[in-house]
Structures are given as structure tokens and as C-alpha cells.
Amino acid sequence: MHNLNVSHISHHSFLLTGIPGMPEKNPWMAFPLGLLYILTLLGNGTILSIIKMDSSLHEPMYYFLAILALTDVGLSMSTLPSMLSVFWFNAPEISFDACITQMFFIHAFGIVESGVLLSMAFDRFVAIRDPLRYASILTSGVIGKIAVAVIARAICVVLPAPLLIKRLPFCRSNVLSHSYCLHQDAMRLACASTRVNSLYGLIVVICTLGLDALMILFSYVLILKTVLGIASWAERLKAFNTCLSHVCAVLLFYIPFIGASMIHRFGNHLSPIIHTLMANVYLLLPPVLNPIIYSIKTKQFSKRIIQIFFRRKGRP
Template sequence: MITLNGSHINHHSFLLTGIPGMPEKNSWMAFPLGLLYTLTLLGNGTILSIIKMDSSLHEPMYYFLSILALTDVGLCVSTLPTMLSIFWFNAAEIPFDNCVTQMFFIHVFGIMESGVLVSMAFDRFVAIRDPLHYASILTSEVIGKIGVAVLARAICVVFPVPFLIKRLPFCHSNVLSHSYCLHQDIMRLACASTRVNSLYGLIVVIFTLGLDVLIILFSYVLILKTVLGIASWSERLKAFNTCLSHICALLLLYIPFIGATMIHRFGKHLSPIVHTLMANVYLLLPPVLNPIIYSIKTKQIRKRIVQVFFRKNDRA
């Protein structure tokens, strides 16, 4: 669509990028990418099924884990269509509205993931600080309200972003630098001032992810203070061991996010492959590894998985 003065072009579609500078190598990624998505869906689906089937796992910690698994599935499904279309079918074009919709859901589930990890930090704090009243404080109703609040916050802060993008005229290339749509990636193709978009994006990062990190750090300061107040070393280790899975999930989310953000801001001189790799790690790694970490580090889930597979082998 061309404006009256003929100087601006609003693209009807964008072109997504597979491996920058090496489109002929896209097919090499087809099998590894398919495997990652299969592991993500299988791993999180297994976690959800086991928690649903085993009544002994109907506890606050596992309810929060279920919300995390659902969020990971949502993030996976948000990126899957375009990534598979590029690497499997070499179809790079995506309509503008579809791109904006995908961008919305990717950012919503990304912010949700951070919010769920904050909720899980609060869960660990209550479990260690007041174990006798743990179940009575974090009832199913309270956990449901927390889940709704996490979802509502993510939707509310991301809701203006599609409108901020749609108001921009585009006259530069319509080639995006990733295999999915992100706000900052679409924004850079605009030929008008993107100051409002940049400012809003910065505010969202500071008051969601930044605030979440501070709350989590504060929670762990209180947890550490409580653990150090326990007389027995064995009890201290046992209490802190219940936080290891959550700490690993935190590192999986925030380290790639910080790395991708730093490279985006200060790594303009780096190869486009580095930018693509960091962005893909940020979105793909947590959904794949979270269920593996919780399966390995959580005795009840590990035991249940072993029981399920042994029963299947016995029947076979």
C-alpha cells in the first residue's frame, strides 16, 4: 500500500530469515528443530499428565509447575508454525497481521514465564518459611487467582504493542532478521520515528522482567535467611535442595534473555548468526529443558515417570 506522496510503502507481508546469509543451509536445521519441538511438547505434556493423574502431586508446588509447563507449551506453539515453515518447507513469507499476532503471543508467553517463576519463588519461600501452613496458605483457589493475575498482567502490558506497530509506516526492506516475529525486529524496518515503541518496550522490560528479578532476589534473600536459621546442616541442605530446580529454571530464562538483550543493544558489529542464535536460545531452551530439569531434580515426578514406563514395558 503506497501513500499519496508515494514515499512510504506499508508492507502486506514480511520475509522471515532462517540461517542469515546461508539460506541453502536451512534444511540442515529441519531435523534438530523438529526434535526440539517434539521434546518440548512431549516433556511438558508428560509433566502435565503425571501431575493430573497422581493425586499425591496435587500440591501447590506442582500446580505452579503445571502453569509453567502450560506457558512453555504456549511459547513453543507460538514460534513453531513459522520456524517449521522456513526450515522444513522453505516458506519465508508471513502476512503482516499474522506476524503481529505471532509477536503478541510470543511476548505474552515470555512475560508469563517470568511471572510464573516469581510465583514459584513465593511458593518456595512459603514452603520453607512456614511449612506447617503451606497448604492452607497456597490453596487451589489462591493458586488459580495467581495464575489468572500472571496471565492478565502479560496481556495488559503487551496489548498496546500491536497498535504501536500498526501505526508505523514501512518503507525499508520487509526482511526480518529472525524466523519469527518480535517487536524490536519489526520496529527497525519502520521509516518513521520509533521513539514511542522503544520507550514503551523499555518500560515493559523494566517494570515486568526487571521487577520480577528484584522480587525473586528478595525472595531468595529471605529463603537463605530462613535456611541459615535451621540448626541441622542436613535439614538446611534438604530445604535448599527443594529450590534447585527453580534456580535452574531462572538461569535458563534470564541468562539467555540478558545475553540476547546485550547483543541486540551493543553487538551491532557481531555476525547476524550470533543474534539469531541468542534469540533462538532464549525462546527454545527453557521450554525444552524445564521439564527435563524438574523430572531429574524432583523425586516424586521422577519416580512417577519411572513407574509409568516400567508398567508399559511390563505390559509389552
């Protein structure tokens, strides 16, 4: 009778998981997670506000940074509803349609972020290789077209994934491994062949995130070659310093992603808590830390933030 009920409801809803094996500990995660989301909104909101207010920051590098901040907010907001539902309200059930909608946005924003990081690598290459024509090459129109292309690519490659999930029958357990919906997580609960889903997911990862990572690496090889051709050590150091924030953002995105992917494919013997931790780090950490990295490593931002802080502090 129990199996019959699971078979019936699994077509209409899934059950999300907070802390695996320790549901009673979920409330302890509510406030740390809430703090992470608040820091994400404050940090990225500050970045966007400063870029909008300060006309000296109306340059290609900062336009790309604004797009990255918007992407980070979108990625965080994609996981927020189900995270709050599980950890704050102890309501783990999510409808099938809501699950595949969330799945689409999480994967789409992940691919958009990868595309934005690649665009920022191209931006750094142009700035260092041809600084005199930098602003004329990367005009507002060109940046807008790059942004549209990055978003269109993400939508086109991710859209089939939820549709492939929707065609599958679910007659096993309806309990997902995380507090949000992922394609690979929902796929494992199907009671039919998922070979097409697995193959499509692998192709998407290789052709988007994998290709982007290789292109970013190639961009930095060209940047390194250009920088080493500069005679002055001071100029070399200055050129490298302009890339430091971007390198940190790239590592912050790709290292957790690779770690989460490796654990998902080869870490079946590991504790479910490790799987959950890595998946959450991959989705939650970059949106929190990217604004901090750029605020510390970019002089214009640190100066502007200090000015705003002391101006408010000095008010009667």
C-alpha cells in the first residue's frame, strides 16, 4: 500500500532533503543560510549600485561585472524558495512542475555565469593586448550582444533537460537528495531508461562549461604571453593585478563545480552529507564571495565603499 502511494504521488511532487539523515537538525541551518542569502543580495546590490552611480566605472570591465552580479543574484534566487521551504518552514514537498522550473533556472544561471566569466576573460585580454582601442572594441552595443548571446545559449541548451525529465515515469521513491531540484538528482528516481538524459547532460556540460573553461585558459595563455612581452616589471605587475579578481572568480566557480561533479559520479561510498555540502558550496559560495573579492581587489570599489561608509557615518 505504501509503495502504491509513493508511485501515485511521485508523478505530482517530490520531497526535498535538508540535512541527510538528520532532519531534526534542519532548523540549525536556517539562520546561516538566511545570512548567506542576505549577504548575497547586499554584496551584489552594492556592486550594482556603485557601478550605476559612479560614471568613472562606466567601462566594459564594470559592465561585465554588473552582469556577473545580476547572474549571481539570479542563481541565488533560484534556490531560495525551496531552501526556505525546507529549512525555515519544514515543508519539503515541491510540485513536479515547480521542480522542473527550478531545475531550468538553476542550470541556466550556472551556464550564464560560465559564459560571463569567459566574456570577462576576453575583456581582460583586449584591455591588456590593445589598451588604446579597448573602449572602441568593447562598446556598449558589443557588450549587450555578448550578454544576449550568453543568455540565449543557456536557454537553448538547458531547455531540453526539463522536457526530457518530464517524459520519464516516476514510480520509485520521490525523495530528492538536495533542498532544490537538479537534473541529475531527479533523473535517478525514474523507473525507465535515462540514457538519453545522461548523454544529453554530459554533452551540455562538455560543450558549455568544459569549452568555456578551456577558452578561459587559452585567454590567459595569450594574456601571459602579452604581459611577458612588456619590458617594465611594474607594468607587468599592474597588468597581472587587473586580472587577479577575475582569476579568483573563475576558480571560485569551477573548482566547487568540478568537485561536486566528481563526488556525484565517483563518490557513491561517501556520506550523503558530503554530497549535500559540495552541492551547496557550488551554488551558494560564488554569489556571496564574488562581491567581496571585487570590492577588496578593485581600488575603485574599495574607495567608493569607504567614501559611502564615512559619508553616512559623518552625518548628524
